[in-house]
Amino acid sequence: MVALWTLFKKEVKRFLKVMMQTIVTPFMSSFLYLIVFGVSLGSKMNDVYAVSYLAFLIPGLMMMGLMNNAFQNSSSSIAVMKFSGDLEDIRVTPLSHHHILIAMGLGSVIRGLTVAVVTYLVGVIFYFMQFNSFLGISHPLVLIYFVLVGGFVFGLLGICIGFWAKSIENMAAFTNFILLPLLYLGGVFVSIETLPAWAKTVSSYNPVLYLINGMRYGVLGVSDEFFSMVVKDLKCFKIYLIKF
Amino acid sequence: MSQLALELINLKKSYGTLEAVKGVTLSIKPGEIFGLLGPNGAGKTSIISIITTLEKPTSGQVKIFGYDVEKDPMETKRRIGVVGQEVVNSGYFDVFEILEFMSGYYGILKNKERIDYIMHKLGLYEHRQKKVKQLSGGMKRRLMVAKALVHKPTLLLLDEPTAGVDITLREDLWAYVRELQQEGMSILLTTHYLMEAQELCRQVGIIDRGQLKFVGPTSQIIEQFSAKKIMIKLRKDRESMAHKTFLKKKDGFFEFQIPSQESMGNLFRDLSLTLEDVEDIKTEQGSLEEAFKQIVSK
Ligand SMILES: Nc1ncnc2c1ncn2[C@@H]1O[C@H](COP(=O)(O)OP(=O)(O)OP(=O)(O)O)[C@@H](O)[C@H]1O
Numbered sequence A: 001m002v003a004l005w006t007l008f009k010k011e012v013k014r015f016l017k018v019m020m021q022t023i024v025t026p027f028m029s030s031f032l033y034l035i036v037f038g039v040s041l042g043s044k045m046n047d048v049y050a051v052s053y054l055a056f057l058i059p060g061l062m063m064m065g066l067m068n069n070a071f072q073n074s075s076s077s078i079a080v081m082k083f084s085g086d087l088e089d090i091r092v093t094p095l096s097h098h099h100i101l102i103a104m105g106l107g108s109v110i111r112g113l114t115v116a117v118v119t120y121l122v123g124v125i126f127y128f129m130q131f132n133s134f135l136g137i138s139h140p141l142v143l144i145y146f147v148l149v150g151g152f153v154f155g156l157l158g159i160c161i162g163f164w165a166k167s168i169e170n171m172a173a174f175t176n177f178i179l180l181p182l183l184y185l186g187g188v189f190v191s192i193e194t195l196p197a198w199a200k201t202v203s204s205y206n207p208v209l210y211l212i213n214g215m216r217y218g219v220l221g222v223s224d225e226f227f228s229m230v231v232k233d234l235k236c237f238k239i240y241l242i243k244f
Numbered sequence B: 001m002s003q004l005a006l007e008l009i010n011l012k013k014s015y016g017t018l019e020a021v022k023g024v025t026l027s028i029k030p031g032e033i034f035g036l037l038g039p040n041g042a043g044k045t046s047i048i049s050i051i052t053t054l055e056k057p058t059s060g061q062v063k064i065f066g067y068d069v070e071k072d073p074m075e076t077k078r079r080i081g082v083v084g085q086e087v088v089n090s091g092y093f094d095v096f097e098i099l100e101f102m103s104g105y106y107g108i109l110k111n112k113e114r115i116d117y118i119m120h121k122l123g124l125y126e127h128r129q130k131k132v133k134q135l136s137g138g139m140k141r142r143l144m145v146a147k148a149l150v151h152k153p154t155l156l157l158l159d160e161p162t163a164g165v166d167i168t169l170r171e172d173l174w175a176y177v178r179e180l181q182q183e184g185m186s187i188l189l190t191t192h193y194l195m196e197a198q199e200l201c202r203q204v205g206i207i208d209r210g211q212l213k214f215v216g217p218t219s220q221i222i223e224q225f226s227a228k229k230i231m232i233k234l235r236k237d238r239e240s241m242a243h244k245t246f247l248k249k250k251d252g253f254f255e256f257q258i259p260s261q262e263s264m265g266n267l268f269r270d271l272s273l274t275l276e277d278v279e280d281i282k283t284e285q286g287s288l289e290e291a292f293k294q295i296v297s298k
C-alpha cells in the first residue's frame, strides 16, 4: 500500500513540477476555445437542447482536457522513465504490476481532474459575464463517475502507449493521428444529433462520445440521448478494463 | 531454508542466438564479499539482471536466501539492493526526494533518519537538494549506491559501482562496502579494478564469454594461476645465472619468476646458492590481475 501511495505521489509531484506544460498550457487552450467558440461564435449559434452554446461547450471541453491530459500524464511519465533508465528502478523494487497500473492511473485522474476544474472555473467566469448567472453542476455523482472513468481509462491507455512507443515521434504520432481525432470528433463542439446520418453512425463507434456526453449530463443535466448511451458507455468501460 | 545468500544453479541466458551466460553455478554465503570478474561482454551484467528479475533466465535457477527469483519475486526483491552499471538520469527530482521515493517503493513511509545517515556516509548530504543532472558523474554513482541501500537489503549487488569514480572516493566507497559487510550484508560486485577486488573479495568468480572459468577463494586463484617474482642481488656479482625461471637482470638484481606455490628454497638449491652469497633479496607476490590474465587468455 505504501508503495502504491508513493508512486501515486511521485506521479502527482512530477506533473506539478512541470506545471507550465501540464496545467497552464491546457488552461490557455481551454481559455482560447471558450473565447473563440463559446463567447464569440457561440452568441451567433442556436441553443443546443435548450442550453446556450457556451454552456454546451464547457463540459465538452472539460472532458476533452481531462482525457487528453490523463493520457499525456501517464504516457510521458512512462516514456521518460523508459528512455532515462528510471523504469529499472521501479522494476527492481517489490512494486507489483497492479500497483504500477493503479498508481499511474490515479495520477492521471488527478492531472485530468485538475485540468477539468480549471476549465470549469474559466467557463463559469465567461458564463457569468455573458448571462449574469452561475453555471452549477446538476449531477455531481455522475460527474465524479465520469471523471474517474475518463481519467483512469485514458491514464491506462497512456501507459500502454508509453510502453509501446519506441521514440517520442511514435507517441506524437499516436496523439495526433488517433487520440486527437477521437477527442475532436467526440461531440465536444457539436451535438451529434445535428450531424448527417452517416456521421452519426460513425461517431457512435467513438468511445469518447459517451464519456463527453456523460460529463455533459453531469454538469448540465441534459445531453445527446443520454440514457441509452450510459448503458453503451458502461459496456465500453468494461471492454477497456478487459483490454488492460 | 537454505543458508546461502545467493545461489545460481546452472544459469543460462541467451539473447536470440547469442549465448551470453552458459551454465553458471556459484553461491555466496551470508556476510561474504564476492567478486564476479570478467572482461567486457563476459555476461556479468546479464547475471545481475537475472538476479534482479530485469531479465528472465533461459534456464537454470537463482535463489536468494532460499527464495526463487522467478517464483517469489516479491520476497527476493525485498532482500536485494542493486546498483546498476548504467547511470540513471531521473530529471524532475532532487537527491532527497529520489531516496524518499525509493524507500516508499520498498514500503517504508518515514525513512528520513536512514536516508540522512546514508547521504552522510556517501558524501551526498550537501548535495541533497540537487537534481540528478546537477550532480557530477561520481556523485551520480554514489546516489545509485544510496538508492540501493535505503531499505537495508541483505544482499547487495554492485555492477561496477566505481566506474568513473576517482581514487579517493573509490577507497571511501570500498571502505563503506567493507563496513556494510561487517554489519552482515552479503555483497556481489563486479569491477575491472582487479587490485581493489583482490583486497576486498574473499571469494571470486572469473567468467569469460559466459563461462565460469574459476570460482573459489581469491588466495587460491592467485596461488594457482600466478607467479611470484624473486629478485636476488649477490655479494659477488656474476655475469649470469642460468635457470629456467630466470627473467632478466636489472639494477644488479637477478629476477626469477616461480609459481606462487613453489618454495624459494628450491630455487636456492637449484642455483646452489647459500644465504652467505646474498646481498639483498626482494619478492613480489603474484596478483589477481596476473591470475585473471592467465585464466582469461586460456
Ligand atoms: N539486451 C541484450 N540483447 C542482446 N544481447 C545482449 C543484451 N544484453 C547483453 N547482451 C550481450 O550479452 C553479452 C554479455 O553482456 P553483459 O552486459 O552481460 O556483459 P558484462 O560482463 O556485463 O560486460 P561489461 O564488463 O562490458 O559490462 C554481450 O555479448 C552482450 O552484447
Ligand SMILES: [Mg+2]
Binding pocket: B044, B045, B046, B085, B159
Ligand atoms: Mg556489465
